[in-house]
Each structure stands twice: as C-alpha cells, then as structure tokens.
Amino acid sequence: EAGVAQSPRYKIIEKRQSVAFWCNPISGHATLYWYQQILGQGPKLLIQFQNNGVVDDSQLPKDRFSAERLKGVDSTLKIQPAKLEDSAVYLCASSLGQGPADTQYFGPGTRLTVL
Amino acid sequence: AQSVTQLDSQVPVFEEAPVELRCNYSSSVSVYLFWYVQYPNQGLQLLLKYLSGSTLVKGINGFEAEFNKSQTSFHLRKPSVHISDTAEYFCVYAGNNRKLIWGLGTSLAVNP
Numbered sequence: 001e002a003g004v005a006q007s008p009r010y011k012i013i014e015k016r017q018s019v020a021f022w023c024n025p026i027s028g029h030a031t032l033y034w035y036q037q038i039l040g041q042g043p044k045l046l047i048q049f050q051n052n053g054v055v056d057d058s059q060l061p062k063d064r065f066s067a068e069r070l071k072g073v074d075s076t077l078k079i080q081p082a083k084l085e086d087s088a089v090y091l092c093a094s095s096l097g098q099g100p101a102d103t104q105y106f107g108p109g110t111r112l113t114v115l
Numbered sequence: 116a117q118s119v120t121q122l123d124s125q126v127p128v129f130e131e132a133p134v135e136l137r138c139n140y141s142s143s144v145s146v147y148l149f150w151y152v153q154y155p156n157q158g159l160q161l162l163l164k165y166l167s168g169s170t171l172v173k174g175i176n177g178f179e180a181e182f183n184k185s186q187t188s189f190h191l192r193k194p195s196v197h198i199s200d201t202a203e204y205f206c207v208y209a210g211n212n213r214k215l216i217w218g219l220g221t222s223l224a225v226n227p
Contacts, residue, residue, distance in 0.1 A: 003158075004158070040219070040220075041219055041220070042205050042207075042217030042218055042219050042220055043159070043205075043217050044217070045214075045215065056214075091158070091159065093159075099213070100147050100209035100213045100214070100215050101147055101164075101166050101209075103161050103164070104159075104161070105160075106158040106159040106160065107158055108156075108157065108158045109158060
C-alpha cells in the first residue's frame with residue numbers, strides 16, 4: 001500500500017514570495033490534515049478536510065495561508081506572501097475516518113526555509 | 116484548558132538499557148492518548164494508542180505504555196533499547212472536545 005506522498009521535499013524562498021505544497025493521501029482515506037511543525041515543537045494542525053469539505057481550520061492564518069482539496073483526493077497548501085516565521089516542516093497526514101481515534105498516517109513532510 | 120506535557124525534552128540512554136519517556140495530560144472525563152515516533156528524516160508514525168479498556172497498551176518495536184488515570188499519566192517504556200530507537204517521540208492527547216493536542220516531543224538518543 002502506497003503511503004502519503006508529498007512534494008516538494010525541500011523549498012527555499014525569500015520572504016514575500018509565494019509557495020505551494022502538494023499532498024496525495026492514502027487511497028480511500030476520507031480525511032486529510034495539514035500540520036505545521038516548527039523546529040523543537042510538536043505538529044500544529046492547520047486544516048482538516050473530510051472528503052473535500054473543511055472540518056477544522058481554526059488555526060490556519062487565513063490572511064496568508066490557503067488550502068484546497070478538490071475532488072476529495074489530493075490537496076494543496078499555499079502560502080502567499082511568506083514570512084520568516086513560516087519556516088517549518090509542513091506535514092500532510094490522512095486517516096480513514098475523521099475521529100480522533102483514527103490512526104493518522106503521515107507523509108515525509110516538506111521543509112520550508114524562508115530567507 | 117486541555118494540555119499535554121512531556122516532562123523530558125531529551126533522554127540519553129545506553130544501548131540495551133531500559134527507558135521511560137514521561138507524559139502527563141490534563142484531566143478529562145474521557146481521553147484518547149497516543150505516542151507517535153519520528154525517526155531521523157522520516158515521517159511520523161503511530162507507536163501505540165489508548166482508547167479504552169486495558170490500561171497497559173503494547174505497541175510496535177517492543178514499546179508499551181500504561182494509562183494511569185489517578186496520576187493523569189501515559190508514560191512510554193521499553194525494557195531494552197537499540198540504537199535504531201533514536202528518534203523524537205510525541206505524546207498526543209484528545210480530551211472531551213476530541214481535538215488532538217501534541218506534546219513538544221522528547222528526543223531519545225541511544226548511545227553505544
């Protein structure tokens with residue numbers, strides 16, 4: 001079974017530029033999550049999708065971050081414009097169901113450096 | 116407010132020694148508790164989880180954790196560690212509102 005795929009693995013940009021990350025979840029998983037993991041901290045949930053609908057985006061900085069999950073499969077996360085404090089690893093995860101008891105399967109992450 | 120605390124940011128240990136990574140959570144009527152592991156340059160993966168039932172939970176790679184309601188703890192243990200256990204370990208908690216809260220992580224360094 002293929003795991004969660006993410007691209008790119010690494011990205012370096014300058015502040016005020018825009019960047020996009022892509023995620024393809026495990027086939028058949030209805031729920032998709034985007035997390036931000038700053039060095040030395042645990043992952044912070046940015047947005048949770050159930051199929052192509054948003055379940056939770058309470059911690060997404062909506063003035064600069066956007067995400068979509070067209071057709072309920074793969075997803076993109078965009079930052080525009082980027083700030084220095086956006087430097088982090090962006091993790092995508094998927095699960096079969098949407099409850100907290102469901103195991104989340106994580107991709108390898110995208111390491112973003114904003115200069 | 117609901118919270119989870121990993122009491123040690125770093126744990127150095129020698130190979131084949133036992134290890135305990137400590138985790139405390141804020142009290143709640145019902146809880147879900149998880150331990151996730153992040154190996155160097157790899158994605159996070161689930162080690163084990165407690166949803167209900169037996170308080171002793173066994174996970175992958177010889178790890179186990181015990182849910183202690185009176186002490187609001189969910190410590191992770193392994194009787195004998197290997198070099199390959201070197202990784203970052205995260206305790207994750209969901210209380211009454213069922214939102215996952217991640218700890219800051221414990222870095223386990225296994226030395227030969």
